[in-house]
Amino acid sequence: MHIPDNFLSPPVWATLDAISVPAVGLMVRQAGRDLDDARIPLLGVMGAFVFAAQMINFPVGVGTSGHLVGGTLLACTLGPAPAVLVMTVIIAIQAFVFQDGGVLALGANVFNMAVIGVLAGYWPFHVWGATRHRAAIFAGAFLSVMVSGSLALGELRMSGVAMPRPLAVVSLALFAASAAIEGVITICVIQAIEKLNAGYVQKPRASNQRTLAVFSGAAIALGVVGFLVASAAPDGIQRLGIQMGLTAKTVLHAPLADYTTGSFLESAWMRRATAGLAGLLLIYAVCAATARWLVRRRSA
Amino acid sequence: MHHVLLERWSQRASPLHRRDARAKILALLVFLVVLATTPAGAGAILTTYAALLAAAILIARLPLSGIVSRSMVVLPFSLTFALISWLAGEPWRALALVEKSYLSTVAVLLVAGTTPLPLLLGGLERLGAPRLLVLVAQFLYRYLFVLSEQAQHMRLAAACRQGGATVRGRNGFRAASGALAVLFARSHERAEGVHRAMRARGFSGRFSLLHSQRFGARDGAFLLVVSAFLVLVRFG
Numbered sequence: 001m002h003i004p005d006n007f008l009s010p011p012v013w014a015t016l017d018a019i020s021v022p023a024v025g026l027m028v029r030q031a032g033r034d035l036d037d038a039r040i041p042l043l044g045v046m047g048a049f050v051f052a053a054q055m056i057n058f059p060v061g062v063g064t065s066g067h068l069v070g071g072t073l074l075a076c077t078l079g080p081a082p083a084v085l086v087m088t089v090i091i092a093i094q095a096f097v098f099q100d101g102g103v104l105a106l107g108a109n110v111f112n113m114a115v116i117g118v119l120a121g122y123w124p125f126h127v128w129g130a131t132r133h134r135a136a137i138f139a140g141a142f143l144s145v146m147v148s149g150s151l152a153l154g155e156l157r158m159s160g161v162a163m164p165r166p167l168a169v170v171s172l173a174l175f176a177a178s179a180a181i182e183g184v185i186t187i188c189v190i191q192a193i194e195k196l197n198a199g200y201v202q203k204p205r206a207s208n209q210r211t212l213a214v215f216s217g218a219a220i221a222l223g224v225v226g227f228l229v230a231s232a233a234p235d236g237i238q239r240l241g242i243q244m245g246l247t248a249k250t251v252l253h254a255p256l257a258d259y260t261t262g263s264f265l266e267s268a269w270m271r272r273a274t275a276g277l278a279g280l281l282l283i284y285a286v287c288a289a290t291a292r293w294l295v296r297r298r299s300a
Numbered sequence: 301m302h303h304v305l306l307e308r309w310s311q312r313a314s315p316l317h318r319r320d321a322r323a324k325i326l327a328l329l330v331f332l333v334v335l336a337t338t339p340a341g342a343g344a345i346l347t348t349y350a351a352l353l354a355a356a357i358l359i360a361r362l363p364l365s366g367i368v369s370r371s372m373v374v375l376p377f378s379l380t381f382a383l384i385s386w387l388a389g390e391p392w393r394a395l396a397l398v399e400k401s402y403l404s405t406v407a408v409l410l411v412a413g414t415t416p417l418p419l420l421l422g423g424l425e426r427l428g429a430p431r432l433l434v435l436v437a438q439f440l441y442r443y444l445f446v447l448s449e450q451a452q453h454m455r456l457a458a459a460c461r462q463g464g465a466t467v468r469g470r471n472g473f474r475a476a477s478g479a480l481a482v483l484f485a486r487s488h489e490r491a492e493g494v495h496r497a498m499r500a501r502g503f504s505g506r507f508s509l510l511h512s513q514r515f516g517a518r519d520g521a522f523l524l525v526v527s528a529f530l531v532l533v534r535f536g
Binding site: 004005006007013025028029031032035037038040041042043044045046047049051052053055056057058059068077085086088089090092095096097098099100102103156161162163164167184188189191192195196197200 | 306328329332333335336337370371373374377378381384385387388390393397400401404405408409411412417420430432433435436437438439440441442443444446447448450451452454455466467468469472473474476477478479480481482483484485487488490491492494495498499503
């Protein structure tokens with residue numbers, strides 16, 4: 001689900017942009033660390049493969065057909081960090097060339113589908129890939145689609161896009177159905193690929209990447225939060241928003257209560273904007289520092 | 301196909317085509333941010349922005365009707381949500397959602413239609429995007445057409461073998477996943493071939509562009525004037 005521009009409210013997309021930039025930066029550095037020259041064209045061609053794969057239809061049920069989304073397939077064949085990189089590129093090209101998803105919302109879409117989607121999709125394979133191969137692949141592909149879908153839904157709702165409860169339930173049910181389809185397609189395709197050449201699929205126990213395991217766990221936790229936000233009663237969030245708005249208002253307005261000049265609204269707006277920017281910088285700094293710390297710890 | 305048309309548009313010549321990719325990307329960002337913070341119900345501001353976009357399309361010598369119709373890809377999504385907002389008793393919000401999401405799509409299409417993608421990616425790299433990310437994007441875009449065509453050939457071949465009948469259920473699934481696996485293996489082999497060819501030609505680790513991209517005084521002036529106009533319209 002690619003979110004277009006102007007569906008998310010500025011605080012939501014700006015926060016997700018501030019999180020996605022260092023997260024993708026970390027993944028690009030991880031991918032670049034153990035990448036030889038020969039793999040650079042491979043990553044690009046595999047991204048093109050995911051695009052092309054959408055042309056091959058899988059018969060699903062009565063008269064309908066589905067196609068591969070590909071996050072888990074990429075993670076199982078290229079490794080998680082390169083898969084995040086390739087998915088990020090795919091989402092960016094979809095936004096610029098195909099007008100599928102917004103540019104300001106790029107951070108949100110990359111966060112949902114490339115960062116969280118791929119890591120959540122890789123985690124089961126990382127943990128059970130060696131013993132319960134098929135189940136792990138299915139669980140990964142299912143989680144990948146489900147988690148990114150419910151995150152998108154949660155973000156839309158946080159932005160105040162009207163979404164009655166029945167619609168949210170129906171969307172979640174649709175996500176679950178397409179997640180199950182993605183699971184079955186991914187199993188079939190990976191098994192067919194293994195039949196051609198087992199070397200194409202990663203060995204799950206080959207490397208012990210604890211950072212990635214932690215990240216993937218966090219990704220799934222976030223997905224669960226998104227799911228809860230999406231399925232919670234809408235008044236819950238509205239109440240939270242109103243309460244936070246009220247506190248912000250009392251905190252910001254109290255010292256200014258005596259001023260009744262014409263520029264009052266302007267200055268309040270400026271204040272809110274400045275506070276927002278400061279918050280974003282803080283989030284960006286925390287994410288960037290975490291990323292740097294993770295890289296340093298890994299190389300130490 | 302859509303991207304072929306976009307490719308043709310971006311090869312034309314106009315004052316907008318000649319601007320540096322960085323100037324266009326930054327102007328696009330200013331436009332999108334200013335548009336995103338415009339409150340619902342500010343019809344005059346949105347009309348001015350629409351007029352500005354229309355003028356830019358004319359200056360870029362792109363077909364107005366083509367851009368207008370291609371930007372409609374966003375409408376199914378935004379109309380659905382607008383309808384819900386409307387039913388929820390927020391007609392202004394619904395209208396703003398449709399208008400703003402449509403205008404942002406037109407703006408992105410305008411930038412993509414006046415900048416060939418390799419130059420756009422080069423601009424992103426100079427603005428600080430990681431080199432590896434940009435490299436992968438260049439490769440992806442280059443082989444997008446090749447692999448899409450290959451997938452279409454495979455689909456055609458499968459249809460021919462089936463003699464027009466559609467295979468459903470388990471067998472159809474197995475056939476499709478086999479086709480994807482073959483496409484996967486071929487892509488892998490193609491990537492190896494590409495790498496060997498690149499090595500043979502002395503690939504240095506970055507793509508060199510035929511047009512030299514220079515951020516000149518005109519690009520700076522363009523960025524400044526557009527941003528000033530946008531901000532003035534929004535806050536003036």
